[in-house]
Amino acid sequence: MSFHNLDLNGTSLMARMHGSPLRTAEDMCSPQQRRSVCRSIGLPASIKCMAFVMLLGLPGVATAQFDQVYPLRGTPMNGEFVGSTPTAVTIKVQGTDREIAVNEIRRLGFKEDPAELKQARARVLAGDYQSAMDELKKINPASVTRPIILQDLQFYLALCEGRLALSSGGDKGRAASSMLAFVRKASKSHHFFTAAETLGDLAVALGKYPEAIKYYGAISAQAPWPDYKMHAVMLEARALMAQKDFAGAEKKFASLAGVSAxxxxxxxxxxxxxxxxxxxxxxxxxPDASIAKIEKLIAESDESDAELFGRAYNALGACYLKANKPKEALMAYLHVDVLFYDQPEIHAEALYQLSKLWEQVKKTDRAVAARNLLNDRYAGSRWASM
Structure with missing residues (x-):
């Protein structure tokens, strides 16, 4: 599995980034803390909250004298890292090789890890990419002698560069080149699917939709787990939608209906x-039929799912725009701005549409405020460049 044949011309899986070993963190976080911590990289609340608690300085685990694999459930496996593929990690435990599927792993730790790398991993899990990058920059790569740790350092540097470029702004082409360089050197890394998604996200932000579909397709084609495949197909469909291939996007979305739930x-x-x-x-x-379908889904679904409801209201706004009902569209997008502002990609789209709709109803001050918030908070978003 590699990207050697792919090129960007200079250029949620996030949902499976590895978490912290703390096992009771969810109990120690308030619901509000869980929601705020769990957005930027798509992890389940219970896992990300563990990273949040680590950053609060609560008691953790003593420095390991061995390599460790932290599974989603159960205690860490202590031993010696043997190797990895995009789908599994092998660790030698008491003389016996144990293979653990990547989708069952919270995170890895290595006995020679620099303290700054440990801190950076925790900050990434909490969505604080700038602080993570600050920690990573303290590490002199020449001081890292173990290849797997040097590889991990390169990955996290590329990940932080990419996520910062996508959020606060930065050189997306350079960030993509950094991640592509990592993948070419470490095509068998357990970070492969996360790297592929990041490359796809950067390609979308650069308007290189065929390249994005190619990267997301590497996940949907190679990941053996249904939820990974579905997530990747969803990203492919959204890339098609971004390039206004709505018929192609509909086919991708519809293909997910047949998956056994x-x-x-x-x-x-x-x-x-x-x-x-x-x-x-x-x-x-x-558009009227679509409006009815989305309103029915909103009425019947769990309103605590911020991503689902945020995307539903954005879709509702788009349907109203297609039906030439700008006031109704404005109200749909306002739902996102008021209730689901902790979903960066979704909120950015809503702000972009609000900046135009407020102008249509002669509320120039609110249009300017929406545009300013979009530019300030989501400078790296493709919506800010429109």
């Missing part, structure tokens, strides 16, 4: 796909 996460992704289908159908057919 064996878990709550798969069911949730199918609801997100329904939102995508309705939004595409508004562009290719009847």
């Amino acid at each position: 064996a878990t709550a996460e798969i069911k949730r992704q199918q609801l997100l796909a329904q939102v995508g289908v309705a939004r595409c159908q508004a562009e290719t057919g009847s």
Whole structure:
């Protein structure tokens, strides 16, 4: 598995970044803390909250005298790192090789880890990419002698550079080149799928939609787990939608309906796909029918799912725009601005649309405020460049 044949011309998986070893963190975080911590890289609340608690300075685990694999459930495996592929990590435990699937791992730790790298991993999990980058920059790569740690350092540097470019702004082309360089050197890394998603996100932000689909496609084609595949197909569909290939995007979204809904996460992704289908159908057919479908989904779904509801209201706003109902569209996008502002990508889209809709209803001051917030908070978003 590699990207050696792919090129960017200079250029949620995030949902499986490895977490902290603290096992009771969710109990120690308030619901508000869990929501705020769990947005920027797509982890489940319980895992990300662990990283949040680490950053609060609560008691942690003593420095390891061995390599460690922290599984999603159970105690860490202590031993010696043997190797990895994009789908599994092998660690020697008491003389026996143990293989652990990547989607069952919170994080890895190595006995020679620099303290700054440990801190950076925790800060990434909390979504604080700038602080993570600050920690990583303190490390002299020449002082790192173990290849796997040097590889991990390169990955986190590229990840932070990419996420910062996508959020606060920066050179997205350079960030993509950094991540592509990592993948070319470490095509068998357990970070492969996260790297692929980051490359896809950067390609979307650069308007290179075919390249984005290629990177996301590496995940959907190679990941053996249904939720990973579904997430990647969803990203492919959104890239198609961004390039206004609504018929192609609808097919991708619709393909997810046939997946056996064996878990709550798969069911949730199918609801997100329904939102995508309705939004595409508004562009290719009847917006009124799509409005009815989305309103029904909103009425019947769990309102605590901020991503689902944020995307549903954005889709509703798009449908109203297609139906030439700007005031109704404005109200839909306002739902996102008021209630789901902790979803960066979704909030950025809503702010972009509000900056135009406020002008249409002669509220210039509010249009300017929406545009300023978009530029200030999401300077790296593709919506800020429109």
